Every structure is written in C-alpha cells, then in structure tokens.
Amino acid sequence: MKVVAINGSPRKGGNTELLLKTALEPLAQAGWETELVRIGGKNIHGCRACFKCWETKDNRCIFGKDVFNDAFAKVLGADAVILGSPTYFADVTAEMKAFMDRAGFVAMANGCVLAGKIGAAVVAVRRGGATHVFDTMNHLFQISQMVLPGSTYWNMGYGLEPGKVEGDVEGLRNMTQLGKAIDWLGKAIKNAPPYPVQMSREG
Template sequence: MKVVAINGSPRKDGNTRLLLEAVLAPLAAAGWETEYVQIGGKNIHGCRACFKCWEQKDKRCVFGKDIFNETFEKVITADAIVLGSPTYFADVTSEMKAFMDRAGLVAMANGCLLAGKIGAAVVAVRRGGATHVFDTMNHLFQISQMVLPGSTYWNMGYGLEPGKVAGDDEALRNMKQLGTAINWLGTAVKNAGPYPVLTGGEG
C-alpha cells in the first residue's frame, strides 16, 4: 500500500515536516510505500473555476505549468493521503489551499477519484488556531468521500522555531498512533472491496 504526505509549509525542514515524518514512520515499518512531497514555498496557484477539468476528464488541471498535476498524480495512486500545514492566521497556507481546491474539483470532475482513500490532516502551530486548520483539511476529505482515521488527540504539534515540535512528546505519540491507525484502516479498507462511490446527480 502507498501513502503520500504533502507539506504545505514554506519551511521545508520545519515543524510540519517533523510531524508528517512521525506519521510516516510506523507506516514504513509496516511495509507501506511512503512518499513525501513538498509544495510549500513552490509555484502553485489557486483554482480559476474554468471547469475545463469537467470538460476534458483527463484527471488533470488544464493549467499545467506549476506543480499541481505532478503532485495530484501521486495522490491518485496512493491509498492514503496525509496533508500537513502550519497555522497561518488560523488557517492553512496559501499553497495548501490552492492544492486542495484544485484537487477537490479535479477529483470530482473525474468520477470522485478520492473516494474510499484514507485522509489525515496534521497541523503545526505556535499557540492557537490549529483546530480551524485541522478542520479545513478535513473538509476536503469529507466532501470527497474519503475515510478519516482517529488518534489520541487532534493531530497538532506545538512549537514556533523549526524543530521545536520535537519536544512535544504528546504530539509525537499522537502522530505515531495516527500512522498506526492508518495502517490498520488501510488493511480494513483493502479487504472491504471497492468503495460505493456516489457521483453528482445520483441519489
């Protein structure tokens, strides 16, 4: 099985990365293929609402000069997706929001490509606002018919300076448990068979 972790932090070696790597560690130990993708600080723009993805249905965004399509291809092939963001004014970074908006729309335009995949959100925060960041990323998972694992706490770690979350023992335990839960859930999902996708206009 495969998991992709996507870092929306412009600090490529900061606290968000540490938290994501803590989630990936038990999955790697369990035999999962793990991939880490850095989008924070890179060229990625928001959705332009052109709806070309609904016309072309090629699993791509028509604007292909940034890193979106290559990142989304990795997501399509993954069984689990872990999104990570620091807290910017109580929300995700602009890079993460751009990726989420386009990923959500392209997935829906192509028959709900994310349905049945596992989704988890991880947040780095100095002090406050992390719960809203966590909710923002979970909203993409939920509207995309993804499956969300639980853990021992909301998936957030505290610290401002790069590397500071390494001292947040509770956060690191929670990330380890999250990775363990993704592994368990991945086995359950795999054995459950195809997800019963409901596309727009049905029901």
C-alpha cells in the same frame, strides 16, 4: 500499499515536515511505500473555476505549469493521503488551500476519484488556531468521500522555531498513533468491497 504526505509549509525541515515524517514512520515499518511531497514555497495557484477539468476528464488541471498536477498524480497513486500545514492566521497556507481547491474539483470532475482513500490532516502551530486548520483540511476529505482515521488527540504539534515540535512529546505520540491507525484502516479497506461512490453533480 502507498501513503503520500503533502507538506504545505514553505519551511524545508520545519515543524510540519517533522510531524509528517513521524506519522509516516510506523507506516514505513509496516511495509507501506511512503513519500513526502513539499508544495509549500513552490509555484502553485488557486482554482480558476474554468471547468475545463469537467471537459477533459483526464485527472489533471488544464493549467499545468505549476506543481499541482505532479502532486495530485502522487495522491491518485496512493491508498492514503496525509495533508500537513502550519497555522497561518488560524488557517492553512495559501499553497495548501490552492492544492486542496484544485484537487477537490479535479477529483469530482473525474468521478470522485478520491473516494474510499484514507485522508488525514496534520497541523503545526505556535499556540492557537490549529483546530480550524485541521478542520479545513478535513473538509476536503469529507466532501471527497474519503475515510478519516482517528488518533489520541487532534493531529497537531506545538512549536514555532524549526525543530521545536520535537519537544512536544504528546504531539509526536499522537503522530505515531495516527500512522498506526492509517495502517490498520488501510489493511481493512484493502479487503473491503469497492467504495459505493455517489456523484453529487451528475450521474
């Protein structure tokens, strides 16, 4: 089984990355193939509402000169997806929002291709606003008919300077439990019948 973590932070080696890696550790130990993809700080634009993906239906955005299609292809090839973002004015980064809008639209255009996959959100925060960031990412999972695992608390870690979340013992413990929950859920889904996809716009 495979899990891909999409990092929306422009900081390489920052707190969001540390949290995501902590969540991935128990999955790697359980035999999952893990991959961490950073889109933060890279060229990615928002959805232009051109509806071309509803015409082509090839699991791609017609605007292919940024990092979106490569990152989305990795999501399509995974059983579980973890989205990670730092807190920017009580919301996700611009890069993460751009990825989410296009991922959600392309997925719907192609028959709700994210349905039945596991989705989890992880947030790095200095002090406040993380719950809204967490909700924003979960909204994509829920409208895409994905399955969300729980953990011991909201999936957030506290720290401003790179590496500071390593001092958040509870936050790291929550990430570890999140990884274990994804492993348990993934194994349960693997033995389940196909997800009953329901189209919202057509069919």
